[in-house]
Amino acid sequence: MRGRTLPSRLSRTALLLGGALGLTLGAAQPALAVPQVVLVQNSGWMEPFYSDPTSQFKPLVAALAGSVAQQGDALVLAAFNQSRPGAPSPKGLLSEKVDAKTVQAHVGAALAGLDLARKPGGAALADTDLGEAVNAAVTQVLQGKPGLVWLVTNNRNSPNNDQATSARNREFYTLIHRGAAIDKALAWPLRMQVQGPHYRANGLMIYVFAVGREGAQALDRLLAAGRIQRVITEPPARLKPLDRDTVRLVPRKVENAPGVDFSMDANGLLRADVAPDARSPSASIRWNLENTIYPYTIAGASIAARSMLGGENRRIALANNSVGRLAPGQAAPLASTMQLPVAQLPGKWSLAALQSAGSAYVLPGRIELQLQGQRLELSQAFRDRMAALFPGDPLPDIFTPPSEIQASTAVLPIEVRVHYGSGPLFAAIGAALALLGLGVGGAYAYARPRRVVLTVEDELRTVHTRAGATQPIYDKAGQQVARLKTTLFGNQLLDLREGAQVRLGR
Template identity: 80%
Template sequence: MLRTALGAAGLLALVAARDAAAVPQVLLVQNSGWMEPFYTDPQSPFKPLVAALAASVAQPGDALVLAAFNQSRPGAPSPRALLSESVGPATPQHVRAALAGLDVARKPGGAAPGTTALADTDLGEAVNAALTQVLQGKPGLVWVVTNNRNSPNNDQATGARNREFYNLIHHGAAIDKALAFPLRMPVTGAHYRANGLMVYVFAAGREGARELDRLLASGRVARVITEPPARLKPLDRDTVRLVPRKVEGAPGVEFSMDAGGLLRADVAPDARSPAARILWNVENTIYPYTIGSAGIAARSTLAGEARPIVLGSARVRDLAPGRAEPLASTVQLPVAQLPGKWSLEALQSAGSAYVLPGRIEVQLRDQRLALSPAFVARMAALFPGDPLPEIFTPPAEIGASTAVLPLEVRVHYGAAPLVALLGGGLALLAAAGAAAWAYGRPRRVTLTVEDELRTVHTRAGAVQPIYDRAGQQVARLKTTLFGHRLLDLREGAQVRLGR
C-alpha cells in the first residue's frame, strides 16, 4: 500500500505487475472541498460504500489501483495513489485502511498566513490520467466516486467545464462504454450539505466493455448499488430489444427467450410453414432516455441468408425507458434449409436438437432521444443547481442505432428414424452373418457311384472331382448355398446324387 503523494504520471508503475489476462480496475475517489460533508458527517456512509464497491467489483488476481483526486497543483499532485496491488484475501482490509486515512484536501499555502483553502475539482484531469497513464490506453475499468461538482480553479463557469467532461465521455475514443449511478446520500458538514453522490464507471476498450457487461450480469455491482445504471455511452446500439409473446400461423414452431437474451425457435421436424406471424413486445433498454420517435426496421439472418422481417408498424413513439409496446411481424422461416428427418444431420441429432444459429437485427432510424422527466427530477433533487446532468444529453450526431438479438433455430428430431435405421442395419448384419455361416459350414453329400454308396464332405462354392473304382474321373460335384449338382458327367458313367 502506498501513501506517498504521486502525480498522475507516477501511477503508471502501479499496474506493472498485473496479470496480462485480467482487466485492471482503477477506483478514483474525490476528496476536494465540495466533498467536505461526506468526510466530516459522523453518519456518512461514503467510505463504507467505496470499500464495499472495491471489494465487490475487483476479483482475486485483478490489478486494483485506488487513488484520491481533486485538482492537481504544484506541491499537491492529483490523482494521489492510496493503494495498488493484485487483489487477494487481504485487499478489503487494505482498502479500508487506505480510506480511513483519507480526508478533504487543501491547496498548498493560503490566502492569509496560517490558512489554506479547500482543493478544487477537475473530473476530466482525473479520468484522463487513469485512461492514459495508468491503463496506458489498454483495456480496463475506471470507477469515479464524486459529488458531481466539476469546478477547476473554483471556476464558476461549471457549464463549460462540464462540456469538456461531456466531450471526453461521448467523443473520446478511449471510452467504449460509460454508465452512471446517481445515489441518494444526504450528509451535512461544517461548510456544505449534500443530497447525493454519483458513481461513474468508464470501460476502456472492447475487452473493458465486455468485462463491465460481465460484472453487471453477475450481480456483483447490484450487491452494493441497487439503483439501475444510467447509460451515457453507447447510445447507438442495443437501444431496444424484442421479446416474443405469441406465434401464429406456424404449427410446430414455438419461440422463447432465456435469461441471457438468447431467442430460441423450437421447430418440429415436420413443420413446413414458410412464414410465421410473431407478436413481440419491443422494449426500451436505454435508461434514462425516452425514445420520442424513431423509424424501425428488422431482418433475420439464418443459414447464411438475410431475410427482411415485415413489421406491423414502421415507427415507435414515446417509448419510455423500461416500457414495452406490442409489435406484430411476419418472419420468414428457414424450412428449406432444415435437414430432412432421414438426413445425416437429423440422424446425428436424434434424441436432441439440430441447432441453426442466426440473429435478428433491429434498426432505428431518425432516432430522437430525450431524458426521462422522472430522471431529470431525480437528478435535480440529488444535485440541486448542478448543471452536470447535461452529460446525459445525447450527442447530436446520434440519429440511428442498432440492436442485435442472437437467435437459435432448434429442430427436435425424434429417435424413431435412427432406431429404424439401426434396426435395419442389425437385420442386414444378421442376414449377412447367416449367409456367411451358411456359406462356410461343412456339408455332407451322399453319392452313388457304380452302385457304391459314398459320402462326400464339401462346402458351398466347392467343386470336387468324382472317381470310379479304377480311379478314373467320371464327374465333378458342385456345391452351392442352394444344393448340389453333377457336372461333366462322363458318357456311360453310373453316378447319381443320393442312393
C-alpha cells in the first residue's frame, strides 16, 4: 500500500488489508468536509480497461479524484472485485489527508501498479460483487458516518460468475433505493472503447453514493461548484432521491400586479420585488414547469401548489392540475394565481421601512409544489445510450423507480423584497432634527440668565434670575413685599402685600 499516515484528529485512519477494508474516522473534520472513498473495479470483466494500451481508465479515475477531493478531506482509494478467503475485497491502495496540489499524482501512482485480480490458488480472473463493495465502503470504511462513495465499474455484476445478472442487479438496486444509509445517488454512463485479448468494451459507469444528509449536501456543493463537470461533461443520471426536487418552477411573466416583478438568481432563489405602494392582493404568474429528474420522463402526475410567506399558508390556484409526458430537461407552461402577503408588508412610515431605507425589506418564505400519482419512465434516449455502452447488460433496471414512490415535492425558496426609498427616512431625520433643535433652543432659553427691572418704593432695582425661579422682593425696611416668578414667557409678581409699592419695570 502506498500512502501517508493521517493526523491523530482523524483517529489515525487505518486501512485493514488482511480482511475487509476499514477506516476509522474521528469526529473532527474540516468545516463542511466529508471523507471520500473511491472504489475501482479490477475483476476479470475489466480486462480490456487494463490491457488496452490506449485505455484512459486510470487517468480518468486519477483526474476525477483530484477534482472532487478537496484540501483536508480524508480520501481512501481501493480496488474491488469479489471477496474470497485469502483474497479480501475491497483492497486498500491509498489513504491520505488530501493535499489538493498532490492528490491527483498520488492517486495516479497508486493506480499505476493495479492489475486484474485472480481467484486464490489458480489463474482464473476474479468475479465482481458491486453490492459487497458499496456495503463495505458504507459500513466498514465510513462506519455509517456521512461521506461520499465513488464506484468505477464496467457495470457487470456477476458474483461467483453468476449468469443470473438480473437477480444480482436487483440486489444492488435494493441496496441503493431502499437502503436508509444512502441519501443520494447519481450515475454517469461514459463512452470508453477498449479492446483486450479476451473482451472488448464500449463504456464504463461512474456512480457516487452520498451517505447521510451531510454527504448529500457535500455532493450538492461539488455539483454546484462544477468540480465534477471539470472531468465528466455528461449530465448525471439520478438514481435517488426520486421523491423530491423532480421539477422546478421558473417565472416567465407577472400579470395584474402593478409594482410586482419576479426573477430567479443562479442559486434557484425566487425573488418577488414589490414597490412600497403596491398593494395588489394577488398576482397572476405564468411559469415554466421544468423536468429536472434526468433521465426520467414524467409520464403523468397531478400537481398542487402552496405558498408559505409571512406566517401565511395559502393555496396557489393553478390553471392546470396535471402534467404528462414531460421529458427530462423540457418545460411545460403553467399559469397560476398567487396571493401576496400585503398585510405582512410594513408601510413606508413604519420603523421596519425606515430601517430598510435605501435597501430592501426582506420577507423570506417558500413555494411548495406537490406531485401526486407520479409515474416516471426511463427516457428512450437514455435506454438507447445504455444499450450502446453496455450491450446485453440488464443493469439499467437499477434506474427503474421503486413502485412505492408515487409522489414528490419540489420546494422553491422565495424572498419578497420591498424597496423603500430614502425620502421618508430623510423626512423623519429632518423632523427629528427639528425637534432636537426645538429642544436645544428650549433648554437654552430655560437655562439662560435673565435680568428683571423692578421699581420698589420709587427705587429702581435689577434682579438676576432664571426661568422657573421664584424669589422674594423686600422693601427698604427689609420686609418681604412680593415674590417674583420668572417663566419662559415672562415675569409675574405674586403675593403682593397690600399697600406695597412694587411694580415691574420703571
